[in-house]
Amino acid sequence: MKLENGWETSFLEVVQNSEFKKDAILSQLLFADGEEVEELVxxxxxxxIIEREHDDELAEVLGEELFDEMERHVFLSSKPEKKLISFVNGLGFHVLDWIVLLETEFGIDSAHFTSDAVKMLEKRFRQFPYIEEKTVFDMTFGEAIDALESVTGLQLKEKMNV
Incomplete structure (x- = not known):
């Protein structure tokens, strides 16, 4: 992935432009119960779901704002099944999603992310995507990578063509 603003690109923009979480809005990415929605689907x-047979359950799990987004982007679409898949895939953002993003969009070898490295990240960022008083989405891409490097000791910036 090429970033016009390099390391200063917002992390949210990087995620939204990835194949993995393409066009997901912030409230989708911050949604903590994505697994529950996946189970319903x-x-x-x-x-x-597309025939609107389970709107009440979905609205209860998603909340009003996200359910409204789902209505606009899925049910009113000319390709609702494709949009539903995309919408559900866009729910939540976890440490492992961060790693997949780096592997798929920036060619970082998965071997760097040992189980110890993942455990360190999950321990340090227990409330991920919240990092201290903000979210990773409030950071630039460079700041997010700096945070990851500071916890794991990995030196990824030099391996990335940003």
Missing amino acids: DDYGYEE
Whole structure:
């Protein structure tokens, strides 16, 4: 991924432009119960969800704001199944999502992310994507990588063509 503003690009913009979480809005990425929505979709299937047979359950899990977003972007779309998949994939952002982003969009070898490195990140950032008083999405891409490097001791910036 090429970043026009280099390390100063907002981390949110990087995530939203990735194939992994393409066009996800901030409230989707901060949503903590993505697994619960995935379970509903698995239980009922895409067709029943698209046919609006389970709106009450979805609205309860997602909350009003996210359910409204889902209505606009999924149900009113000409390709609702594709948009539903994209919407559900955009829910939540965890340490492992951060790692997948670095691997898929920036070519960082997965071997760098040992189980110890992942445990260090999860221990240090227990409330991820919240990092201290802000979220990783309030940071620049450079600041986010600096935070990751400071916890793991990895030197990733020099391996990235940003």
